[in-house]
Amino acid sequence: MNGDGWGSERRNPSLKQVFRAEKLSKSFGGLTATLDFTLEMGERAIQGIIGPNGAGKTTVFNLITGVYKPDTGKMWLGEEEITKFSSDEVARTGISRTFQNIRLFDQMSVLDNIKMAMHNRIGYHLWDAIFASPHFRSREQAIRQESLEYLNRFGLLERRNELAKNLPYGEQRRLE
Incomplete structure (x- = not known):
């Protein structure tokens, strides 16, 4: 997935930036899954990542949540760089994800x-x-x-x- 930083042009400059990913890249063997992905998110932002199967969307989410470490690039939550955080450390910051299948404790309140x-x-x-x-x-x-x-x-x-x-x-x- 090649990210062009489109999120930065559309955000409201009066809202505080809460997350930024800059030029994230990840390869597996000789296959580049994500190349130079950039994203900025402001306070209360709702943004989506779309693309065809195999475009690297899941890789991007795995990078953001700390499941994978980027080969290049950096990520920040507010002013704190979180690029090298483990997935547990990322989760403790409040960054999480959902999956297509809902995962709840259905017998609990x-x-x-x-x-x-x-x-x-x-x-x-x-x-x-x-x-x-x-x-x-x-x-x-x-x-x-x-x-x-x-x-x-x-x-x-x-x-x-x-x-x-x-x-x-x-x-x-x-x-x-």
Whole structure:
């Protein structure tokens, strides 16, 4: 995939830039999957990456999420360079992806699905959980509060106690 940086011309200059990828390239053996891909995203931006099968779209997403390391190029989240971050470190920054097939804990509530996603930046140890330490309780309360804020932002707050499998498809996609 050859990126021409088209995202930069269309963004609103009054919005803060939150993500930038500059001249990302990735090859596998002798096959170039992505060449000089550039993208800028502003606050509240919605952008898409389109192209035919084999164009390198999945490679771009794998580069952005840290699954692959670029052969050349750099990425920033705000002012922080994240090019060499592992996929776990990238996820902790809040960058994530969805797949064509929805992956939810369908036997858990909408709220519990969000809380599960938040536990990758949990901030306590197993012993804290086993003994329900004050630190554990305060972190769990913070995770619950932040989860409720996300549900409110995505219009799912009123459905927080429903099982994820009972949501309509569009709401399941938003939950994911």
